[in-house]
Amino acid sequence: MARAVAVAAVVTVVGVLFLSGGAVAGASTGPGQQEFGLTERQLVQNIEQVEALISGCMRAHGFEYVAVDAETVRRGMKADKTLPGLEEEEFVAKYGFGIATLYTGKPPQLAEGYSPGKIGLGRRNIEIFKGLSPADQVAYNRALFGENSDATLAIGLDSEDFSRCGGCTREAIERVFEPEQLKASYYNPKDALIANDPRMKAALREYAAAMRKAGFDTADPNAVEAEIRERLDAITGGGTVPVEQLSSEQLAALEELQNYERRLAAKTLELEEKIVEPVEDRVEKELFARRVE
DSSP states (O other): OOOOOOOOTTTOOOSSSSHHHHSTTTTHHHHHHHGOOOOOOHHHHHHHHHHHHHHHHHHHTTTTOOOOOOOHHHHHHHHTOOOOOOHHHHHHHHHHHHHHHSOOOEEEEEOSOOOGTTTTSOOHHHHHHTTTTTTHHHHHHHHHOTOOOOOHHHHHHTTTTTTTTOHHHHHHHHSSSSSHHHTTTOOOOOHHHHHHHHHHHHHHHHHHHHHHHOSOOOOGGGGGHHHHHHHHHHHHHHHHGGGGGSOHHHHHHHHHHHHHHHHHHHHHHIIIIIIIIIHHHHHHHHHHHHHHH
């Protein structure tokens, strides 16, 4: 249900709501389903079509972009959920969701280590970018991602949310995916079935009450990542200003947001493991066991 970007070292976070990126934890891909309710074959075909269109669009802008194969994009969809040497709880304690806490403001192709925006671009495209002059790098990414964005196809697929994608990436996505899938409010059909179960609704009400008691206004798991990103964009002017160029006031606000993100992520993980995940697992098994019978 939530689209927050939390991570674990070499751990597939499929049972925890805010770690999964679907409408309900672990529910975004059911039996035979991939992201956006697609089959494996459909997802691969869509990725290949989008990448080919991105390449053509970038060429029209005067830049070289090598269409990335589906396997690379699929690996990229998981790359933002790993950080070597850290277990899940360790990462959350240190980095929260990995949004404001890992902000650099650098182009994704130049960011070192953990970088959500770097995923799924392919080694050749990163090499092409690094070979450009600083001015051409800015123009290249404006063409590829749009203004104030670094969201790759892999990011949009993994979170089932294309709203942050722009430039040639967005143009290509719009030509391949269905209009309903392009909406920020898109709900994977399987997720919707689980979320509409009375037991899930009750669990989410309990979760919201516990979050309020803990001092957080964010009662909806869907809003946790969006809240951090919106506040980060407000501080950095869209997220494209290198951290070393931020003013002292901006740096102070960023530090405050980072501390808030850590607290929010820790409480979210705790409550979802305790309240939401057990119910979600039970509802999913019952619903889809009946459909297999």
